[in-house]
Amino acid sequence: MxxxxxxxxxxxxxxxxxxxxxxxxxxxxxxxxxxxxxxxxxxxxxxxxxxxxxxxxxxxxxxxxxxxxxxxxxxxxxxxxxxxxxxxxxxxxxxxxxxxxxxxxxxxxxxxxxxxxxxxxxxxxxxxxxxxxxxxxxxxxxxxxxxxxxxxxxxxxxxxxxxxxxxxxxxxxxxxxxxxxxxxxxxxxxxxxxxxxxxxxxxxxxxxxxxxxxxxxxxxxxxxxxxxxxxxxxxxxxxxxxxxxxxxxxxxxxxGFVRINGEKMSKSLGNSFFIKDALQNYHGEVLRFYLLSSHYRQDFNFSEEDLLASKKRLDKLYRLKKRLGETAAAKKPEAQFAKGMLEAMNDDLNTSKALALLDEMVAQGNEALDLDPKDKGSKKLFAANLDFVGKLLGVGLEDPFRYFQFGLDPRFIEQIEALIAKRAEAKKAKDFAAADAIRDEIAAMGITLMDTPNGTVWEKSG
RNA sequence: GGCGGCAUAGCCAAGUGGUAAGGCACGGGCCUGCAAAGCCUUGAUCCCCGGUUCGAAUCCGGGUGCCGCCUCCA
Structure with missing residues (x-):
């Protein structure tokens, strides 16, 4: 270290x-x-x-x-x-x-x-x-x-x-x-x-x-x-x-300091960015991941745009987690991955580098699943990798479905799921026009649908 | 005035002597009923000038610009 x-x-x-x-x-x-x-x-x-x-x-x-x-x-x-x-x-x-x-x-x-x-x-x-x-x-x-x-x-x-x-x-x-x-x-x-x-x-x-x-x-x-x-x-x-x-x-x-749109954040400037407000709109892990994207000693300039870019990165981790489903993790993460992550962190907490390794690992996981969706061995291994990341970086700990439904009302969720069921029937009847209409309706509600071999899943858009 | 930090593709951001990680956005491709997701793929010579070196984004000198601490503040 x-x-x-x-x-x-x-x-x-x-x-x-x-x-x-x-x-x-x-x-x-x-x-x-x-x-x-x-x-x-x-x-x-x-x-x-x-x-x-x-x-x-x-x-x-x-x-x-x-x-x-x-x-x-x-x-x-x-x-x-x-x-x-x-x-x-x-x-x-x-x-x-x-x-x-x-x-x-x-x-x-x-x-x-x-x-x-x-x-x-x-x-x-x-x-x-x-x-x-x-x-x-x-x-x-x-x-x-x-x-x-x-x-x-x-x-x-x-x-x-x-x-x-x-x-x-x-x-x-x-x-x-x-x-x-x-x-x-x-x-x-x-x-x-x-x-x-x-x-x-x-x-x-x-x-x-x-x-x-x-x-x-x-x-x-x-x-x-x-x-x-x-x-x-x-x-x-x-x-x-x-x-x-x-x-x-x-x-x-x-x-290092936090700046807001290039200005120092301070009490006297009155431009404080309160965590509890941000948590209304973003999962805590999104904020955490965003903070990890740059080195801790650098000045950190907050912008909504960068936060959203970070969110998309974290989304990818959760999509992999979703694909892995309930697979039990292997005992140990991939040796080379774990080693690389620790090396990055041991170098004065180089989280940017660790996140880059994380991105690559996620891509590899998806690739393995694309190649063979039922490969138990690699599923277990990547599940172990995600566990490792969770412990080391404190991200990816949430249930993936809950993560993508962050901040949504349970009744709203029921509504969405009812519409998805309706669309599934239309799809079954090959009535694609109707199915697409429902998808448009759902999209207008801020929800993105994804058809997978295991059925339709959905996420909050953006 | 004293002390310190930073300047890398449209944006975010690593790298700190051997010929530029990663992400977001953008374009192209594969996949898909169509999408989304995923995968593959295109793009920078590193603020400027000079020097050291076989070789520098990376070291040295000089500039320019932005920011911070010296007052409560994470």
């Missing part, structure tokens, strides 16, 4: 710290709104990473935190006259529902900020004791970046030459522009109590404290979106280094 390390800025061979055990920690969502395509991209990228390890018999422990106390959540709660936990709970549930629809596996550990208070206050205390942090008169506690000689080693930026924009809030309280809050003193009714008074923890502190609490040492891989590299991960690294004496992570991975 080779992964691109964003600190070394090159691909490195991956070696776990402890034998076959791999520890992965990914920065999860701040639950103040529904999940958007950017969340999905990150979640899918690291889900793929995890699956790649798991398929090769590594013992993975996967952690993803949930930030459930934060200004944005507090503001929303105030705005809607609700409790913080109510707001956070709603959006966490929404996040988990969306990610499940994308076949993202649940984390083994998903610590919440509100449940990690002790770990955080302990770390603050340690930093204060080591004089790596200081408290301002109004009660805020800041990390003192001047005490950390290695500050800047993650993002490798020279802060002195960085254009620091004017900060309106409380910058006068800080000793140094680079310093960041470990603890924000209470400003209203929403706060937690701590040895330092009431308030809430700083965002950067979360991951450091959680990693220390759950892993007690350096983890193998720390991941997150590219925007987190600085300052979030720089700060995390500094805190852990100063508080514990060891580095926070051995490898750093960052996924």
């Amino acid at each position: 080779h992964i691109y390390d964003s600190v070394a800025k090159r691909k490195l061979p991956f070696t776990p710290l402890h034998g076959r055990d791999v520890t992965i920690y990914v920065c999860g969502p701040t639950v103040y709104d529904d999940a958007h395509l950017g969340h999905a991209r990150s979640a899918v990228a690291f889900d793929i990473l995890r699956r790649t390890f798991e398929m090769q018999h590594y013992n993975v422990t996967f952690a993803k935190n949930v930030t459930d106390i934060d200004d944005k959540i507090i503001n929303k709660a105030i705005e809607q006259k609700r409790s913080i936990s109510d707001v956070a709970g709603e959006y966490l549930q929404s996040y988990e529902r969306d990610m499940a629809a994308l076949n993202v596996k649940s984390a083994d550990i998903s610590p919440k900020a509100t449940q990690s208070l002790e770990a955080m206050t302990q770390m603050i205390q340690t930093l204060l004791d080591k004089e790596c942090a200081y408290q301002t008169p109004n009660g805020d506690i800041y990390f003192d970046t001047s005490k950390d000689d290695d500050y800047g080693c993650i993002a490798q930026r020279n802060e002195d030459e960085t254009q620091t924009k004017q900060r309106v809030e409380s910058s006068d309280e800080k000793r140094n522009v680079k310093d960041f809050a470990l603890w924000k003193a209470s400003q209203g009714e929403f706060s937690l109590s701590s040895p330092f008074g009431t308030g809430r923890p700083g965002w950067h502190l979360e991951c450091s404290a959680m990693i220390e609490k759950h892993f007690q040492g350096t983890i193998d891989i720390h991941g997150g979106g590219a925007d987190l590299l600085f300052p979030h991960h720089e700060n995390e690294a500094a805190q852990t280094r100063c508080a514990t004496g060891h580095k926070i992570a051995n490898y750093w991975m960052h996924n």
